Amino acid sequence: MKKGIRLAVLIIAAAMMLSVASCKKEEKKAEEKKLLASMATDVGGLGDKSFNDGANQGLELVKEKLGADVKVVESKQQTDYVPNLIGLAEDGSDIVFAVGFLMEQAVKEAAKNNPDTKFAGIDIWAGDGDPSNFMGILYKEHESGYLAGVVAGMMTKEYASASPKFNDKNVVGVVLGMFIPPVEKFEVGFIQGVKSVNPDCKVLSVTTGSFVDQAKGKEAALAMIEQGADIVFQVAGLTGLGVIQACKEKGVAAIGVDVDQSAVAPDTVLTSAVKQIPRTVYLAVEAVKNNTFTGGTKVYGIEDDATGISPFHEFESVVPQAVKDKVAQVTADMKAGKIKIETTRAALGM
Amino acid sequence: MSFLMFLNTDLLVATVRLSTPITLAALGATVCERAGVVNIAMEGIMIIGAFFAAVTAFYTGNPWLGLASGVLAGGIYSLIHAAAAISLHLDHVVSGAVLNILAFGITRYLMVLFFGHPGTSDAIPSFLGDYQFAVPLLSKIPVLGPVFFNQTPIIYISFILVIFLAWFLKHTRTGLHIRAAGEHPLALETIGVSVYKIKYLAVFISGLASGLAGAYLSIENNVSFTEGMTNGKGFIALAAMISGGWSAAGSFLSALFFGFADALQIRFQVFRIFHVPEELFIIFPYAATIIAVAGFVRRSRPPKADGVDFIIEKENE
Numbered sequence: 001m002k003k004g005i006r007l008a009v010l011i012i013a014a015a016m017m018l019s020v021a022s023c024k025k026e027e028k029k030a031e032e033k034k035l036l037a038s039m040a041t042d043v044g045g046l047g048d049k050s051f052n053d054g055a056n057q058g059l060e061l062v063k064e065k066l067g068a069d070v071k072v073v074e075s076k077q078q079t080d081y082v083p084n085l086i087g088l089a090e091d092g093s094d095i096v097f098a099v100g101f102l103m104e105q106a107v108k109e110a111a112k113n114n115p116d117t118k119f120a121g122i123d124i125w126a127g128d129g130d131p132s133n134f135m136g137i138l139y140k141e142h143e144s145g146y147l148a149g150v151v152a153g154m155m156t157k158e159y160a161s162a163s164p165k166f167n168d169k170n171v172v173g174v175v176l177g178m179f180i181p182p183v184e185k186f187e188v189g190f191i192q193g194v195k196s197v198n199p200d201c202k203v204l205s206v207t208t209g210s211f212v213d214q215a216k217g218k219e220a221a222l223a224m225i226e227q228g229a230d231i232v233f234q235v236a237g238l239t240g241l242g243v244i245q246a247c248k249e250k251g252v253a254a255i256g257v258d259v260d261q262s263a264v265a266p267d268t269v270l271t272s273a274v275k276q277i278p279r280t281v282y283l284a285v286e287a288v289k290n291n292t293f294t295g296g297t298k299v300y301g302i303e304d305d306a307t308g309i310s311p312f313h314e315f316e317s318v319v320p321q322a323v324k325d326k327v328a329q330v331t332a333d334m335k336a337g338k339i340k341i342e343t344t345r346a347a348l349g350m
Numbered sequence: 351m352s353f354l355m356f357l358n359t360d361l362l363v364a365t366v367r368l369s370t371p372i373t374l375a376a377l378g379a380t381v382c383e384r385a386g387v388v389n390i391a392m393e394g395i396m397i398i399g400a401f402f403a404a405v406t407a408f409y410t411g412n413p414w415l416g417l418a419s420g421v422l423a424g425g426i427y428s429l430i431h432a433a434a435a436i437s438l439h440l441d442h443v444v445s446g447a448v449l450n451i452l453a454f455g456i457t458r459y460l461m462v463l464f465f466g467h468p469g470t471s472d473a474i475p476s477f478l479g480d481y482q483f484a485v486p487l488l489s490k491i492p493v494l495g496p497v498f499f500n501q502t503p504i505i506y507i508s509f510i511l512v513i514f515l516a517w518f519l520k521h522t523r524t525g526l527h528i529r530a531a532g533e534h535p536l537a538l539e540t541i542g543v544s545v546y547k548i549k550y551l552a553v554f555i556s557g558l559a560s561g562l563a564g565a566y567l568s569i570e571n572n573v574s575f576t577e578g579m580t581n582g583k584g585f586i587a588l589a590a591m592i593s594g595g596w597s598a599a600g601s602f603l604s605a606l607f608f609g610f611a612d613a614l615q616i617r618f619q620v621f622r623i624f625h626v627p628e629e630l631f632i633i634f635p636y637a638a639t640i641i642a643v644a645g646f647v648r649r650s651r652p653p654k655a656d657g658v659d660f661i662i663e664k665e666n667e
Contacts, residue, residue, distance in 0.1 A: 044469075045458075045468050045469060045577070046467060046468050046469060047461070047467040047468040047469020047470060047577075048469045048470075049469065049470065053469075074468070173620075176628075179628055179629070204620050205619065205620075205622075206616055206619040206620055207619065207628035207631065207632060208632070209628075209629070209632035210581050212576050212577065212578040212579055212581060213579060213581040214567070214571070214572040214574070214576055214579050215367075215368070215371070215567055215571050215572065215579070215581075215583075216368075216581070216612070216616075218571060218572060219364055219367065219368055219612070219613065219616055220616050220619075220620075222360075222364065223360070223364065223613075223616045223617055223620045224620055226360045227620060227621075238469070238470050238576045238579075241470065241572065241574060241576065242571075242572055245572050245573055249479065264473070265473075
């Protein structure tokens, strides 16, 4: 046992030395003082194939294009948030990202206590009373959801004959993880999108209460499929992998979330309602570099190419041109501000 | 459309699917506690089992090897609990808690080692869900046929285990020894049976069962391992064992009840029967757990020496 621990410690130490060594090498190449951009994940951690990974990709982009140093720490539990964020600030970060709605209190506290460091929060709102060195980054998830809803609404009824995956029941479903604002926006956007092209369509909805419980996601999707749902939109993080699995087993279509999830099950994932977190992370770091960083909330939407749906991949030939045209038209209308989308269930009277 | 249209066979099939991991872990815990070793580590053992099942299935492409490796990993991991609680006389609850926390750390570390990233593993090429089969004739019985006789392999194994363990604990010599170790270990030692060995065996069996529960989650119900995918099922299993009165059949029935509560709340949401915040649906299975434990536990009695440290003092050594 002791030997094992010693070995593990040695391996970790060696790995750390290597990573430090590789950083040093890069430093020699660059002549000016390097920017340090860092992030702390929420408890989901790296590998969530969702916003933590998205923010990390943003930092990779920063490293590559701006030549900045980057640093990532993972939070194991909610009590890690504040120490992780403050630790990154004390390490000399120029900007620290907090990833996820659940880190709101922590990042605002850290920003207050470290006025010389810039902070940014993904999916976090910055209000009037918040420190000026904090930038909240929000997305118009309802736009992505709406576009996914347009596709689902048309495919489940009008073009149901395009693939044996669809039936004539005119039912679609949404599986949610925890019920938090970004998730809610995806859902209500989706419902409005479906109804805009297919007012009679029944949209089922289940909240699982977890972002990691695949078994529960699967059961939620199966319960919907039993009721005739032929397209299920997952807004449930890793719980959603169970949703996609259920759709695959039952031969119906799924819609992914946050990132293009086609690779999870290419024959099942119709499209994904995405948000381009990497790009917005990049923009925030660029602002720091150019001294144009300002506090307050920055909301990214379709006009910044930050929201939308992913390509259809294997469904490219299944989805008829009429649907693609409709998506293009709705996208243009959204950019022109012609479509008003509600963002809460309350506004829909749910 | 009737108000009660969700009360159908699908609900019962979902109940069985949702209760299987709970049943398996609760069965293991029953054996363990009947031998006098408190086990709250099912959550951690399940996550270990789920991980090794997925890794093996991923690299070999054979889900049956994954199944074997998940079960074995659970058994081996549980031996830490056995060593700590039996040989080193550590408090059983403390050791169990440590095992739960350790499992999350270990799997996170190993995820990076095996898959290059934390979070969720890559999808396994073939999974046990493909091996669903209907038992001839029996599966034709209305309602109960599809529920019990048209399922996937680990679900069948869980049914067999319920019957086997109920018989094993009552009618075999080893089974009686296990129960004696939990009721009156000194008596057992007096007739020349090593209490330590019996306890080790019981903990190991519980580890195998929890490992199987984990394998069910990662390679039969789904096709990948996700950190934290047990999501409290190990603790619900603990409640199932307690409200099931420390018996195999009782644990199975309680687990079915919890699975039923979960399947039901999902259908409440699908059918939008009650217009209440979803949090109320989500807590429904857990609230049912509390009520069941509070309601039934008075009538169920733990083994007399459950969690009591057993030290043999040998003189002239």
